[in-house]
Amino acid sequence: MxxxxxxxxxxxxxxxxxxxxxxxxxxxxxxxxxxxxxxxxxxxxxxxxxxxxxWNLDEVPLRPPAPPARKPKITARDGFEVDGQEEENLPPVFTTVPTRQKVVFLTIDDGAEKDPAFLRMMSDLKIPYTAFLSNYLVKDDYGYFRRMQSEGHTLNNHTLTHPYLPGLSYEEQKDEICGMQAVMKRRFGKAPTVFRPPYGNYNGDTLRAAKSCGIKYAPIWDEEVFVDHWEYREDDKNLHPGDIVLTHFRGREDWDGTMVDDMRRFLNKVTREGYAVARLEDYL
CATH class of the missing domain: 1.10.287 (Helix Hairpins)
Incomplete structure (x- = not known):
């Protein structure tokens, strides 16, 4: 090779x-x-x-192209809309960013595992990613995520306590989302405009509440990577240009491996298939 x-x-x-x-x-x-x-x-x-x-990778990860001068138009994925989606200009739920570039976007959820080796790996390799944080899991070490932020990675909203949002009232959902907005602004200096509903579950009240809290986008994912396998939303079980990939802040207590092992699996596959990892917010 x-x-x-x-x-x-x-x-x-x-x-x-x-x-x-x-x-x-x-x-x-x-x-x-x-x-x-x-x-x-x-x-x-x-x-x-x-x-x-x-870091024991098969190849050097590919460098992403420059961010697009004109951002792609982001709309709700077909079948993922809610009533009033366009009329109320609700945040779109999407799994792929419209682009012809061979890029994918790495997103990491919740904040349970705080592995310093993961931070070193991603810094050494210059791999961009977006973290979606839940306060009940990050509050014991905000400093870990501030370090992440200082290296150029984006921190976004994943609610205060990671509930099943459709099971809550509108006001309860608003408390979860707006409450996390307040935490993000206080702890990290900025309330984000990007939000991911826990488990990828939402309803119309979720998106209305999110909009009221200042949210503009609600990306979920097209693939999910684990230490020992991948899972796919599409029947073809392939990566596609602009796909959003999900993984989690997890370690040996939950997986048969570490976050470094997880990232090695992720990077080896995307590089082998000719994809670079780009920064999601550069396309929003």
Whole structure:
């Protein structure tokens, strides 16, 4: 495989993915002059090769294209609408972003497992992702998610207590969603505009409540990845351009593996199939 040659060719970098790829990588050469852009790109690629090897990936993950200059129009997936969807301009529920680019979007739910190795892995590999947080699971360590946010990842709303929302009244649903908006603003500096209903279950009251709380989008997912397998919404059981992929903050107490193992399975598959991981909010 091409990646094998790259890995062996960059062995001199060592297995530390945080190591500098070349002297003066920060912008100046050893004599104070500017670094050739091609040299900088080569050094960054070498760093990513070392990171892929360090985290035991099959290949270096593909880099996503630049965010679209014109955002795609996001509408509710057919069959996922509620009464009044268009008339009331309710947040659309969707599983795939309309794009022809070979990108997928990684989303991670709830916040139960707080694995520092996961943060290091995703930082080393520069993989973007979106976290949907529930307060009852993140309140014991907001700092973990602030670190995530500081590295450019987006934190979004997944309710206060992760209930089955259609079983609640409108006011109860509003308390769950708006209550989490207040937590997000207080703890992370911003109330998000993106919300995922727990379990992917919702009704008209859910979307009306979400809109009243400042929510504009309600993405769910097209595939879900676990440590040991994938699950698919579509009968073809394939990835598609713009698909939203779900996983969870989980560890060995729930899975036969760690979040690093889960991400290795995810990244190996999407890279093997020619997909890059893009940032969901760049398309919204």
């Amino acid at each position: 091409a990646s094998t040659a790259l890995l062996s060719g960059c062995a001199a970098l060592g297995s530390d993915p945080g190591a500098q790829g070349a002297p003066g990588q920060g912008g100046h050469g050893g004599h104070g002059g500017p670094v050739d852009p091609q040299a900088r790109l080569a050094a960054e690629h070498a760093r990513l090769v070392a990171a892929a090897r360090h």
